[in-house]
Amino acid sequence: MVRLEPRRQHSQAMVYLSPVLAILMTLIVGGIIFSFMGKNPFDALYTFFILPINNSYGISELFVKATPLVIIAIGLSMGFRANVWNIGAEGQLTMGAIFGGGLALYFYDSESMFLLPAMFVLGAIGGAFWGAIPALLRTRFNANEILTSLMLTYVATLFLSFLVHGPWRNPEGFNFPESRPFPDAGLLPVIYDGTRVHLGTAFAVLVVIAGWILLSKSVIGFQLRVVGKAPQAARHVGFRQKRMVWFTLLLGGALSGLAGLFEVAGPIGQLQPAISPGYGFTAIIVAFLGRLHPLGVLFGGLIMALTYLGGELAQITLGLPNAVTGLFQGILLFFLLACDVLTKYRVRFGTPAAKGEAA
């Protein structure tokens, strides 16, 4: 009989080492898989993890890809700390893109310098609005926010599909389901010539810093941590859990909405039925990979972004299937969870001495 027994005291160092360990084990297992596929494992790992970033353009693309992941994951990690499980970042991202992008489409021939800032505001409001619904349902009706936020994702993506197929379809676009291109005044400026690194990337760095300050220096950051770790104690000292639910869902929603707006006003430049290859969901892995800590999230976002870029190059130069990307992400998450479990629990063989097996 194998069972897991909670460790009385778990190593603090291991909490931070476990992502590193998980990455190392992913590399080893990945190498083994590659060699079974008849590829030199070192070549393959080089292609996957080094080749994408061995020139300045590659590094710039890494930042572009990591931008939405980091922004969303910062917001999500705040909620996860307080045991608020917002799984619907993808929907909040979509609503942000709709709200902010809608403004750009309404003023499609605008040259105003105020258009872009106004789009930021609307993007954040759109995402926060979509986060507010699960917050209301949770605080008022005690409905599980995992379900409501996830289901609202599908509502949001179908709403976007409706808009670009119908009222917001480009009148000059041969009836194809896409909006007009945004006006130049509604596009994020590129901050480094010759790349696609846009203002959103700079904003992501600001979000990381702000998130770190919020968490470590502010009262609300302290409350977040206490509510998550010891809800009973939090109640005793008068922290209001409802307020935490509202705060984290609104914040997570607003950041996701901004991330969505940055995608459509940045690399995409218009609204179309598919604006995100699942950033809102991948950001959940990023948040945990980063230990729910803003700096960790930054690294987690870069690593997840790298697996996407590496997957593309592995197809181009090695002829490996696209599924390898998903495989890598899956293995990484598996090892991360396994490491976390083993940090908190001890594996015991044999039947327990005193207690029954119910646990």
Next chain:
Amino acid sequence: MNANLVKRTLAAVVATGALALGMGAAQAEDVKAGFVYVGPIGDHGWSYRHDIGRQAIEAALGDNATTSYVESVPEGADAERVIRQLAQTGHNLIFTTSFGFMNPTVKVAKQFPNVKFEHATGYKRDANVSTYAARFYEGRYVAGVIAGKMTKSNIVGYVGSFPIPEVVRGINAFMLGAWSVNPDVKVKIVWANTWYDPGKEGDAAKALIDQGADIMVQHTDSPAPLQVAENRGVVGFGQASDMIKFAPKAQLTAIVDHWDEYYVARAKAVMDGTWESIDTWGGIDSGMVDMAPYTNMPDDVKALAEETEAKIASGEIHPFAGPIYDQAGELRIKEGEDATDEMLLGMDWYIKGIDAELPK
């Protein structure tokens, strides 16, 4: 003196010859072709058929060609990077095989003027960007004729992807074919809002069969609707590739995309330096649209299908021959005229008689 002159002349001749040879070698450029697919190559439909075309280049040009591909590339921010990576890694001919890759293709093409780009199903061209597509509506007309003969319930179930001109044109062509032999046929359409999602496509097919459809038509890329037809004992048509192995009892025929010759010709053009930006829209006569063997139908229907196919190839039948009215009753194509390519490419209206509303 004389001997010297001869030597010098000889040397000059040899040098000129070598120069000419050298130039010849420089012109016969090796092809490194890159492909960007919107779906997985295992979709057994759209992307799969493009990948067959990619393999045809390797088979035809042998050592002079290498190819690579990237599959399941989302139509969004990622496409531009993938296309650029192909251009940067020495590919000199890049095929982007979905409509949503149009803007990124044109954008990257501007930055790599020496690389040739081929974009499928789009309308934006440039000095180094060609477009190509196939007149699948011709095949859909043939399928419509077969359906008109085969249906007993007179209800056809149609799984659409997106209400874009390509798909609307297909529905119209199919119904024109069906009505040419059976004016009582009705069509029920479900929009799956995806090109490839076997689950959604299959669900759509089930809903249509529950509503009495005994013919299944699809404009999505997986074999799922046809498999549902097989399980529920009705018949239908394969999409993009011959799907007979997924539905041996249900597939009547399939409208097969046949890119092989076009891809090989374009790769050869790059090789001998004759590549030019062109717009190609090939039909049954060009071989781009191919009909899979006619199966699971009586001999007279088979003969009629073959005849229709031959007449379309020869130009005797044009699927969109006037008079054709739209749903509002407005005459769109006059008696004695055929639809122009421009009209076909922008088709955003149903023909009169289709009892459905185009999603707006």
